[in-house]
Amino acid sequence: MPDGLTIAYDRCRRLHQKHGRTYYLATRLLPVWKRRHVHALYGFARYADEIVDRTADRPVAERERLLRDWSRRFVAGLHGERVDDPLLPAVLHTITVFGLDHRDFEVFLESMAMDLTVTGYADYPALLAYMEGSAAVIGTMMLPILQADDLAAAREPARQLGLAFQLTNFIRDVAEDLDRGRVYLPEQDLAEFGVTRADLTAATAAGKASPAIRALIEFEVVRAWLHYRRAAPGIPLLAARSQTCIRAAYQMYSGILRAVQDADYDVFARRVTVPTWHRLGLAARSVITPPGTPVTVPFGG
Numbered sequence: 001m002p003d004g005l006t007i008a009y010d011r012c013r014r015l016h017q018k019h020g021r022t023y024y025l026a027t028r029l030l031p032v033w034k035r036r037h038v039h040a041l042y043g044f045a046r047y048a049d050e051i052v053d054r055t056a057d058r059p060v061a062e063r064e065r066l067l068r069d070w071s072r073r074f075v076a077g078l079h080g081e082r083v084d085d086p087l088l089p090a091v092l093h094t095i096t097v098f099g100l101d102h103r104d105f106e107v108f109l110e111s112m113a114m115d116l117t118v119t120g121y122a123d124y125p126a127l128l129a130y131m132e133g134s135a136a137v138i139g140t141m142m143l144p145i146l147q148a149d150d151l152a153a154a155r156e157p158a159r160q161l162g163l164a165f166q167l168t169n170f171i172r173d174v175a176e177d178l179d180r181g182r183v184y185l186p187e188q189d190l191a192e193f194g195v196t197r198a199d200l201t202a203a204t205a206a207g208k209a210s211p212a213i214r215a216l217i218e219f220e221v222v223r224a225w226l227h228y229r230r231a232a233p234g235i236p237l238l239a240a241r242s243q244t245c246i247r248a249a250y251q252m253y254s255g256i257l258r259a260v261q262d263a264d265y266d267v268f269a270r271r272v273t274v275p276t277w278h279r280l281g282l283a284a285r286s287v288i289t290p291p292g293t294p295v296t297v298p299f300g301g
Contacts (some may be wrong), residue, residue: 007296008034008090015087018045025279026249029287032242037097037145041092044105047087048112053180056212063116069285076101091270098144104137119181123188124223128163135166146246147239157234161246164227165253171220172272175204185220203268214265221265222256225297228254232295240291243267248286252279284295 016024016039025039051067058066069106070085072110076091077083086139111133139158148154168183177184178200190196193216205207209217228250235246255274263272 005089005093006087008087008093009040010264010287012036012090013039013086015039016042022252022274022279023117023249026245026252026286029245029248029283030240034145034283036090037094040094040140041138041141041145043086043087044091045108048109052112052115055295060116063121064113065114065152068114074105074109078105095127100141100144107133107137115182120183123186127184128184131163131166132200135162136160138162146242148237148242150233150237154234154237157231159230159235160227161234161250163232165249167220167224167227168253168256171217171224171260174200174217174267176271178204185216189216189219207269209266209268213268217260217265217267221260224257225254228257229297232297235295236292243291244286244289247289247295248283250284251286254297255282256278 013036020042023042027035033279037193047273048067048070051070052063073083073085074088074091078095080155083089083092095102095105111130114130114133116128121130139160143151143154143158150162174183175287178197180300183190183197183200195210195213195216199210199213203213220263231250235243235250252274255278256272259272259274259298260267263269
């Protein structure tokens with residue numbers, strides 16, 4: 001590859017390694033030639049997210065301009081224009097190699113723009129509409145790279161896995177998102193359990209969830225397990241080496257939910273994580289699992 005393209009792919013890889021440790025570890029189980037393309041998609045998503053979240057000290061109008069200008073460069077690249085950007089050449093190359101659907105990327109960028117002004121969601125359908133762009137389309141972007149004999153059959157499970165991963169993040173990161181002025185847990189759910197934003201803020205300050213908040217988190221965990229269940233049938237449909245990677249990612253991310261359960265649904269006492277030794281064990285187990293083996297939703301789901 002040209003030097004500039006190699007540099008762009010490496011930048012994506014480094015972003016992935018730094019910010020997506022769980023998924024990066026799973027990606028190491030892919031054939032070498034596939035890894036750079038997964039890194040490119042992660043780098044694209046992460047960089048857009050960084051424009052939104054790492055510039056929080058700037059006025060919204062300026063952040064909108066930064067995201068809009070970067071999005072325009074990306075769209076120009078889709079139309080064959082030369083793009084002066086340290087990351088986008090890798091993404092554009094991956095899109096061309098696999099013939100990825102441009103609309104998936106447009107929907108993703110629309111969701112990123114929502115994060116600049118939307119601070120909450122009335123109900124779960126409203127949150128799902130946001131996650132369609134922020135998570136579900138990531139699954140469909142990945143499918144051609146992961147390869148499946150029947151892409152149509154694998155499409156919905158791939159979407160569901162994206163939703164499962166995203167909702168897992170929202171559950172784990174309630175305090176972190178609140179610090180950015182956002183609450184991704186639906187307002188309807190908060191009301192059902194008698195929880196307000198002020199209660200979430202108080203739990204963050206105290207480093208401890210109230211019984212009502214723990215009940216709310218338990219409800220969201222059950223909802224996330226449903227997405228994992230719907231995603232599970234898609235993994236055996238993938239190419240053998242891709243199954244190993246996605247099976248590992250599935251087990252590691254769902255392990256975060258199990259850790260939330262083990263913490264009695266208190267995500268305010270500390271940031272819930274899966275220990276490195278356990279993640280490595282899950283990766284090793286995925287390597288020795290025969291291709292085509294059905295995925296069992298972990299105990300507790």
